[in-house]
């Protein structure tokens with residue numbers, strides 16, 4: 001069986017009660033590709049609002065999770081708390097957290113393990129900087145980030161990988177279909193070698209970085225691109241076209 005097309009919307013630290021409600025109303029009314037799995041990640045303040053108002057079949061993700069179940073960890077949220085609230089997914093390892101908040105590979109891996117043990121699905125982000133790409137280190141950087149997780153997590157059935165070159169995030173500079181497909185194929189090869197053939201066949205690998213309704217249909221046609229993680233465009237009505245781009 002083929003891999004189900006997956007589209008995530010990462011609102012980042014954007015929105016208000018009014019605008020998040022409008023996005024949800026738009027999604028609720030929209031005709032969405034029934035074969036696409038859709039997950040939106042609003043700021044944590046709006047997770048419950050989103051879960052309460054979103055129609056069934058669209059899931060809600062946190063943008064981050066901590067690696068402990070409870071305790072004296074001011075400002076953090078656990079997988080158990082998310083799960084209990086109907087939030088079934090979390091992003092982990094987004095480059096904005098890796099770079100701005102200095103989250104390293106070991107912490108990303110520890111959080112991924114905690115999220116999976118706590119019953120969440122994980123959108124695990126990886127990607128190289130422009131400097132690393134220009135030095136020819138893209139595959140090395142990405143597989144090192146993923147290997148840290150593979151050292152701690154054996155079951156990849158609840159992980160969706162999001163390949164997001166840092167130079168393409170929020171810049172309007174999308175990777176070419178060839179650049180994206182090349183890295184996705186290398187990640188699949190790595191999964192086969194370092195995790196299992198089953199994980200290589202079944203794990204969805206999303207592309208993220210300046211995805212729009214204009215570039216998504218071409219990207220979606222690539223053999224190893226199984227969907228998108230969408231930032232800026234997930235706040236706009238065009239998000240619906242991106243969700244539907246696999247059937248366009």
Ligand code: PEP
Pocket residue numbers: 010012164168169170171172208209210211229230231232233
């Ligand atoms: C993201 O934040 O994951 C992202 C891909 O952002 P954008 O689509 O705005 O580049």
